Amino acid sequence: MSPSERRLQKELMSLMKEPPPGVTVDGDQASQNLTLWTIHMEGVPGTLYEGEKFELQFKFTNKYPFDSPEVTFIGNNIPVHPHVYSNGHICLSILTDDWSPALSVQSVCLSIVSMLSSCKEKKRPPDNSFYVKTCNKNPKKTKWWYHDDSV
Amino acid sequence: MAETSEAKPSPSAPGGDAGGEEEKRDERMLECNICLDTARDAVVSMCGHLFCWPCLHQWLETRPSRQVCPVCKAAISRDKVIPLYGRGNTKQEDPRNKVPPRPAGQRTEPENNSGFPGFSFGEGFHMSFGIGAFPFGVFTSTFNFGDPRPSAAPRGTAQYEEEQFLSKIFLWVAILFVLWLIFA
Ligand SMILES: [Zn+2]
Ligand SMILES: [Zn+2]
Secondary structure, three states, X not given: OOHHHHHHHHHHHHHHHXXXXXXXXXXXXXXXXXXXXXXXXXXXXXXOOOOOEEEXXXXXXXXXXXXXXXXXXXXXXXXXXXXXXXXXXXXXXXHOOOOOOOOOHHHHHHHHHHHHHOOOOOOOOOOHHHHHHHOOOOHHHOOOOOOOOOO | OEOOXXXXXXXXXXXXXXXXXXXXXXXXXXXXXXXXXXXXXXXXXXXXXXXXXXXXXXXXXXXXXXXXXXXXXXXXXXXXEEEOOOOOOOOOOOHHHOOOOXXXXXXXXXXXXXXXXXXXOOOHHHHHHHHHHHHHHHHHHHOOOOXXXXXXXXXXXXXXXXXXXXXXXXXXXXXXXXXXXXXX
């Protein structure tokens, strides 16, 4: 088992055993193919996304955890949020520039939950239609310009 | 767009009073922050974070221009980590002196650079280029049989002298190089 598979296996075990609230991993799918995970996420009660259900896809390379995972929303309910494009791409600095091998699937999920929970107004990013038409399929290829507007 | 405060991997296993839970937490304390296994060839950073040396080394190589602690983002480097020796470890060998096992094709440490940039030995292509093409090129430019190359500077000018001088140096370098290849 390669170091990246070993680490993914450990993460999968702990995520299945002690999932954070509102987050569940499709364990069967992930154990069949450790490089492609689907995570089910529920909107936190008391936030704008209460009662909504989302699906996140994680893709890993064999350089994980040195290389960040490719994380996108998939399925027919993409959250309407100023940092989430309608094609599921997420503008979140820890997914590219600020990635660290000490982060994990769990910490990425928690960041996304908190990103959604702190949202004050449901709207798409201002450049959504342009971005969705021109972007690469892999959000990691996008040179994101992170500006801190604490949403 | 969202500059998130990193969700740090918290070792917050739900606190249980059972002995097993306690033991598990003790083990976690000694886990590498990168591979999540018990740290082997362990080193600790100035900020107090524990890693396997091979894991940390790979991370430092991944972003050589921005070497930060994976856990807390403090500055970190090869010289600013302390190797940890447990009781069973009698040899006390500094893990940083071992070359970590790593995939082929990575760059070597700068201090190991040989004096011939561009010639990397052990790779077939560069080797054959070094033996075949290099001395040949010198040969033609040193003894040009009354037929100066169109680009050559006119005889007698400073540039011509310089070219002659340079080609002599190259000839010597080439001879030394070939001798070295034969006797090394
Ligand atoms: Zn490690
Ligand atoms: Zn640190």
